[in-house]
Amino acid sequence: MGDFINLPIPEIDADGLGPPLGQRFPDVVLPDQSGNLVDLHQHRAGRRGLFIVHRSADW
Amino acid sequence: MSYDPVSTLTRFAESHRITYPLLSDVDSAVITELGILNVTLEEERAAYSRKVEERHRGIPYPASFVLDEDGILVGKRIEQSHRIRPTANTLMSTFFGSEDGEPPGMVSADSPGVQIAAWLDTQVVSANQLQHLHIRLVLEPGVHLYTEPVPLGFTAVGVELTGDDSIHVGDIEPLQGHEFSIAGLDETFFVLDDTIDIVVPFFLLSNRDTAGDHNRSLPLSVQVKYQACTGDECFMPETLTLELDLSEAPNPGYETTDLAALAPLVIRRIAESPKTNEELLGLVNAAMSGVAVNATELGNTVDVLVERGLVVATDDGRWAEA
Numbered sequence: 568m569g570d571f572i573n574l575p576i577p578e579i580d581a582d583g584l585g586p587p588l589g590q591r592f593p594d595v596v597l598p599d600q601s602g603n604l605v606d607l608h609q610h611r612a613g614r615r616g617l618f619i620v621h622r623s624a625d626w
Numbered sequence: 627m628s629y630d631p632v633s634t635l636t637r638f639a640e641s642h643r644i645t646y647p648l649l650s651d652v653d654s655a656v657i658t659e660l661g662i663l664n665v666t667l668e669e670e671r672a673a674y675s676r677k678v679e680e681r682h683r684g685i686p687y688p689a690s691f692v693l694d695e696d697g698i699l700v701g702k703r704i705e706q707s708h709r710i711r712p713t714a715n716t717l718m719s720t721f722f723g724s725e726d727g728e729p730p731g732m733v734s735a736d737s738p739g740v741q742i743a744a745w746l747d748t749q750v751v752s753a754n755q756l757q758h759l760h761i762r763l764v765l766e767p768g769v770h771l772y773t774e775p776v777p778l779g780f781t782a783v784g785v786e787l788t789g790d791d792s793i794h795v796g797d798i799e800p801l802q803g804h805e806f807s808i809a810g811l812d813e814t815f816f817v818l819d820d821t822i823d824i825v826v827p828f829f830l831l832s833n834r835d836t837a838g839d840h841n842r843s844l845p846l847s848v849q850v851k852y853q854a855c856t857g858d859e860c861f862m863p864e865t866l867t868l869e870l871d872l873s874e875a876p877n878p879g880y881e882t883t884d885l886a887a888l889a890p891l892v893i894r895r896i897a898e899s900p901k902t903n904e905e906l907l908g909l910v911n912a913a914m915s916g917v918a919v920n921a922t923e924l925g926n927t928v929d930v931l932v933e934r935g936l937v938v939a940t941d942d943g944r945w946a947e948a
Binding site: 591593597600602605614618620622623625 | 644659689694
């Protein structure tokens with residue numbers, strides 16, 4: 568057991584990245600796994616949403 | 627959303643039976659527009675003695691965004707790297723709080739005036755997943771606990787975890803007490819009352835020595851130390867111990883070929899002469915008696931060997947013995 572290891576990777580200001588809180592999330596319209604265009608906000612259909620951005624699914 | 631082409635997402639969704647949309651941002655245009663394109667990739671890879679490969683171009687910082695009913699961004703988490711990242715359960719508990727009812731695996735203990743419960747985001751973890759241990763102390767009305775700084779002779783709330791060496795514990799947010807004074811004493815105390823929530827981040831450091839030992843049990847012991855007082859009296863300082871069940875998930879990357887078999891093969895082959903990824907993959911597969919090793923498994927093995935200082939990258943993109 569110990570402290571978090573200090574990863575030897577450059578520090579980023581993670582909180583400063585991405586769109587600002589409190590504003591409308593930008594429109595995202597992209598093809599899904601079936602090739603159909605999905606509009607993020609339309610897909611939410613008035614519900615809350617969790618939008619995850621990930622590295623390749625192929626790693 | 628990832629920067630994969632649709633065909634990759636089709637295969638991934640089918641193999642994992644995913645029905646929610648996986649979006650393909652193949653040129654990382656949206657990733658760039660959202661301001662989460664990884665711009666420190668070269669340095670990051672260099673820190674692991676690795677080079678940026680073509681497949682890394684356009685990679686985002688791992689990010690999670692929570693939108694409310696009107697599409698307003700109400701929560702976000704952006705990680706430094708994909709190496710250590712939160713799980714679905716961690717995100718759910720971060721953004722939406724605990725589900726109603728008792729969390730699975732919750733354990734509890736009590737002493738006069740104080741009830742303690744402890745639970746984990748999830749009871750099955752994989753290496754490098756950021757997880758949280760939650761500790762909740764519920765005090766009876768009129769009871770308070772002390773927090774730092776405490777005058778000599780009093781005990782502040784403290785938490786200590788003991789468990790497997792591979793569990794790495796992060797920083798706990800300091801508890802914010804409110805000022806309190808006791809008639810006849812000069813010192814100022816800082817106290818906590820009502821409900822106190824303590825969150826301890828931790829992760830399991832990847833340990834390929836035990837990678838073949840699936841469902842490894844990693845019991846976690848939590849000691850909570852405190853002294854409960856009312857306006858009139860103080861109870862003796864308490865140290866309550868709660869035992870939580872935690873186990874390591876099977877790692878699908880090592881189901882067919884464990885590191886014990888792969889690592890010596892890699893070392894032997896590159897000792898002969900430096901090899902590219904493709905050359906290594908071919909040689910390792912030829913030696914594996916029909917057990918297929920994929921590029922990811924081999925890459926993970928090489929990663930470990932690099933981290934351990936046994937393998938280094940050469941200037942021409944090959945792997946060599948350190």
